[in-house]
Amino acid sequence: MTILVTGATGTVGRHLVRHLLERGARVRALTRDPATAALPEGVEAVAGDLADTTTLEPAFDGVTAVHLINFAGDYRPLRNGGQIVDLAVRAGARRATVLGGWREGTLEPAVRASALEWTVLNPVNFMANVLTDWGEALRSGDRVREPYGDRKSPAIHEADIAGVAATVLAEGGHGGASYHLTGPEVLTARRMLAIIGEATGRRLRFEELTPEQAREEWSRPGERPDLAVFRAFNQDPSVTAADVVEIVLRMYAAPNEYATTLTGHVEQVTGRPPRTFAQWAAEHAAAFRRR
Known part of the structure; x- marks a missing residue:
C-alpha cells in the first residue's frame, strides 16, 4: 500500500507522514521542492504543485490511498479539484481523506461525486x-x-487530526463520513x-x-x-x-x-482521547x- 500525502510538510501533513510510517505504510510525499522538504527517512518525496494538475501524475502513480488538502500554497481553495480526483481514480486510488479549510472549493464536491471511499475531516480550530x-x-x-x-474554542492538536487521517487511510471503514474534529475541552x-x-x-x-x-x-x-x-x-x-x-x-x-461544540470523533476513530x-x-x- 502506497499512500500519497499532499501538504506533507504542513502543520498536519508532517504529523500524518510520521503516523503512517509508524504503521508501516509506504509513504509518498508531494512537495514543491523535495530538496528542502526535510522529510523523515523512508519517505518518497515527489515534486509537484497541487494547484497545477500537469505536475501531479508521477505523484499519483500506483497509490492506493491519498490525503488531500483543499487549498494551494497561497491558501486559496483549489480550482482544479475535479482534475485531481480524476487523476486519483485513474491511478487506482481507492480511498481518500480531505482536510477542509475555511470554505469548500472544487475539491470536496468532486470527491463526494467520485467512486473513491472518501472521508472529509473538518477541524474547527488548530491549536497551532x-x-x-x-x-x-x-x-x-x-x-x-x-x-x-x-x-470560546474547542481547539484540536494537529497530531490528532493526523491520527484520524492515518487511521482512515490505513484501515478504511469510514467511507462517506464527514468528521467535525475537536479537542477535549x-x-x-x-x-x-x-x-x-x-x-x-x-x-x-x-x-x-x-x-x-x-x-x-x-x-x-x-x-x-x-x-x-x-x-x-x-x-x-x-x-x-x-x-x-x-x-x-x-x-x-x-x-x-x-464552532464551539465538542465532538468525540477523534476518540471514535482512533480509539484514544484527543490531546x-x-x-x-x-x-x-x-x-x-x-x-
Whole structure:
C-alpha cells in the first residue's frame, strides 16, 4: 500500500507522514521542492504543485490511498479539484481523506461525486494557530492584545487530526463520513494564554481591545497573519481588508454553535482521547519564551 500525502510538510501533513510510517505504510510525499522538504527517512518525496494538475501524475502513480488538502500554497481553495480526483481514480486510488479549510472549493464536491471511499475531516480550530497569532508577541513581550478574550474554542492538536487521517487511510471503514474534529475541552482565548504562561513559567497578560481598537490596529500595515490567511480563502475580489477585519470581529463576538461544540470523533476513530491544550503548550513552550 502506497499512500500519497499532499501538504506533507504542513502543520498536519508532517504529523500524518510520521503516523503512517509508524504503521508501516509506504509513504509518498508531494512537495514543491523535495530538496528542502526535510522529510523523515523512508519517505518518497515527489515534486509537484497541487494547484497545477500537469505536475501531479508521477505523484499519483500506483497509490492506493491519498490525503488531500483543499487549498494551494497561497491558501486559496483549489480550482482544479475535479482534475485531481480524476487523476486519483485513474491511478487506482481507492480511498481518500480531505482536510477542509475555511470554505469548500472544487475539491470536496468532486470527491463526494467520485467512486473513491472518501472521508472529509473538518477541524474547527488548530491549536497551532496560536503560534501564528501570538508567537511573535510573546517572544517580544508579555501580553496579547485582542478583542473578545472570553471567546470560546474547542481547539484540536494537529497530531490528532493526523491520527484520524492515518487511521482512515490505513484501515478504511469510514467511507462517506464527514468528521467535525475537536479537542477535549472548550477554552477561552484568555484561558489558553494562561495555559501557555503555565507551560513557560511566565506571567502573561491578556489585554482586551475594544472592537474599535481592534479595527484600528488590524488595519495598520503589517496586518496579523491570520487575517491574511482568511483573506486568501475568500475568493471574492470585492472583499477589502476592512471587510476581513469585520468578518473576524463578528466571528470572535458571536461564534456559531458548530464552532464551539465538542465532538468525540477523534476518540471514535482512533480509539484514544484527543490531546489537551496543556499538552500542546508544553510541547511548544520554547516557541513562546522571551527572546
